[in-house]
Amino acid sequence: MAWYDDDDLWAGFAGAMFSRRRAAEAAELVAKSPLLAFPAGARVLDLCCGPALHVVPLAQRGDRVTGVDLSEVMLARARETCREAGVDVRLVQADMLDFAEDRAFDVVLNLYTSFGYFDDPADNLRVLHNAHTSLDRGGTLLVDVLGKEVLASWVGRPQAVDVDEGTVFMRDTILDDWTRLRTEWTLVAGDTVRRATITSFLYSAAELRALFQQAGFTDVECFGDFDGSPYDNHARRLIVRGRRAD
Ligand SMILES: C[S@@+](CC[C@H](N)C(=O)[O-])C[C@H]1O[C@@H](n2cnc3c(N)ncnc32)[C@H](O)[C@@H]1O
Known part of the structure; x- marks a missing residue:
């Protein structure tokens, strides 16, 4: 079994990864981040959604959200959180290696270092190809990882x-x-x-930008935080955004 397929890991360390503090931060990001501001009613895919920390505030503001995660434990938590919040969200158990729905979304999100999990670099590229397939014309993919720099x-x-x-x-x-x-x-x-x-892949901004371009994305930009600041010496995250042009 691959490390990322171990439910005990995600459930066992949920207190550190998915704390109440992080849930509040996620809600604030959705409310304030210019990178998470989408047109009203946008069809949003949260790939590797975990226990729905971003899914809930996105749905609460009116985005039409699909959450995908491999872990049944995480999805059970997500279902419960969505039920408590009274939001109508589609939750799907699937592997990001396989999940693709032709032109079904305006935005694909992959947040909080949920990328680079596969040992074979071709598989990580395939995840970007899948996201490209899932986006409608003009749609955007946003990946948020801890950059190498x-x-x-x-x-x-x-x-x-x-x-x-x-x-x-x-x-x-x-x-x-x-x-x-x-x-x-x-x-x-x-x-x-x-x-x-x-154990996961590490990306510099140049490396992740090149992967986006290989997967067919255009207008690829890098940011250093969710406030849209540049990826420079003050960066706290590496956030890469690309567009499906065709
Ligand atoms: C670091 S957590 C981030 C969760 C969420 N994006 C957040 O910000 O809280 C990574 C998530 O990816 C999920 N995951 C791991 N491997 C996956 C795969 N191959 N396909 C889909 N989801 C996967 C895990 O179950 C976990 O919920």
Whole structure:
């Protein structure tokens, strides 16, 4: 089983990845980010939607949202959150490697480092091809990852995050000459210790832009945060946006 197909990982570390604080941040991003401002009633695909942190505020403002995720545990949480929020959302269990619906969306989102999971670089490119297929003419794909240049400024420093259940410690290792990143997560909750390892591709802005172009996207732009600021020495994320022109 691939690491990303392990429900225990997503459920076990949900306290760190999908905290109430992150849910509030996601709602604020949807409300304020110029990168997440779409025409009224836009058909939005949230690819790797997790427990619906962005899906809910997008649907609440009137976007027509489809959330796709591989994890049944994450989708169960997403269903529950959408039910509580009273929003009507389509949730689909699918692998991003396969999911494509011909010209069904105006926007495809892939947020919070949900890209670069496959060992074979061709498979990661295929995800971008799938997104291109799923977009209607003029539609946009937005991918949000931790850029290689951003990571380089702090990788190696110990990280500890307090969560409701305990504390999560994270240890990063750069692999294959800065091609991939391995992050080892350890959750210490009382007497219980839970471990997981994530290994994914790392992209510089130039590398991810080139992948977008290979997949057929035009007008490819890079941003350093959701406020639309440039990808420069102040960047906190690497956000790449491209358009399906035809
Ligand atoms: C880091 S989380 C981000 C979730 C969400 N985008 C957010 O901002 O909270 C990555 C998500 O991708 C999902 N995932 C992992 N591999 C996947 C795949 N091959 N296809 C679809 N979803 C996948 C996981 O189940 C998890 O919910």
